[in-house]
Amino acid sequence: MTAASGGERADARRNRAKMLSVASELFAEHELEVPLGEIARRAGVGAGTVYRHFPTKQALLEAVFVQHLEELVASGERRMVGFAPTQAFFGFLMHVVEKSGRRGHLCEVVAADASWPHPMLTASVQRFRQVLTALLQAAQRVGGVRADLSPDDVVAVAVGCTSMLTTRRDRAAGRRLVQLVLDGLRPSADVTERSVFRDDLVSSPGRVELCADCGVKLPLRPTGRPARYCGPTCRQRARRRRLAG
Template sequence: MTSVTDGGGGGGERADARRNRAKVLAAAGEAFAEHGIDVPLGEVARRAGVGAGTVYRHFPSKQALLEAVFARQLDELVASGERRMARSAPTEAFFGFLLEVVGTSGRRGPVCEVVAADGSWPHPLLTASVLRFRQVLTALLHAAQRAGGVRADLGPDDVASFAAGCVSMVGARRDRAAGLGLARLALEGLRPSGSVTEHPVFRDGLASGCAECGAALTVRPTGRPVRYCGATCRQRARRRRLAG
């Protein structure tokens, strides 16, 4: 498999050209994450320590650079997922991978948005990287499910959507550490014991206490939601309604 960071140039490309390409990709990733996708290519060249001509030789357009940056980042995640599968227990590998995807989302966000929104230019490089990412995610998920660590009714699309939601959650918090803490808590819902359908207390419109005296209520799994703790409070509330 040809690595994105190698530039796909093979043996005919000089070593210094490959190094320059890698430096441009790294600098572009940092610049896009810090300042958005409107960063001029001249700034990318400055950060990479190369001339503007070097950037344009490798990436003739901003779109081409965006695609290459995102593909490189996906390939880094793929390599990490493969290492986790080889070195860690299935459930640990799965959740560790998802936390890495969510935790590193800050440097990928702007690039992801552009690539997802722009369908007018070809991205075979990106398509291949996305396919590899999906394959690793699916392998991690199925291994964790076989080990009993993840709900059996989830598929790769469900997990990808869940991870995207966690990324949004982290981005919505000014305190990134707090956002990551919430993401960890949310990811616990992927475990078999996290299924809310097993617990009848999750009912819409359920009162948290007696509407009359505020006492704790006994939850009923079926029937109308409980509003009063007993007959005394129910009659008291009825008399108040009639008097009003």
């Protein structure tokens, strides 16, 4: 092994890192319409250098997303050893949402195109889920997170929060909404006790409401207080009985 070959490999690594950084920023700013030639120009390398590392834009997109996931994995691992379980879990989720917000379209493209070869991406996704699961279970063991949550639930919440944060022009307001949603993952009697929503009553085919006076079937209403009587006559009759009693 010569010093020259070692220097060439170091240069190649630096070029690759520079191209990934530039591509990530350009894709975030201009979505996916950026040509590889523009990425080469911004990174200060030749077009041939880009094509040697990334023969197609799809390969570059996958590499950018893999780098994003690996950065999230590293963040999660640092939090596991540096913070209490509950703080580590919620801090990691907020970090995932904020860092993924600008890359939402990229995530959708990579996830939707099943024709790509994804060995590196698959491995990164698995590592991400392992870290997420470890953080979730540690927080659940100390009672900081609802016990009925699964890693799939948390991923779905994170995706929804990312979308919500992305669509808000006021970043601070969006972040507050995300925090409100994430607070719903904490154990709380107000959160975990199952209450009946008015829409649930309408959508439940087997549920029947009857007039408290005459027993006639009542129509279910999607909003407002549930009806107790079929009309004013039954309501007045029931009132007179209560007064008499």
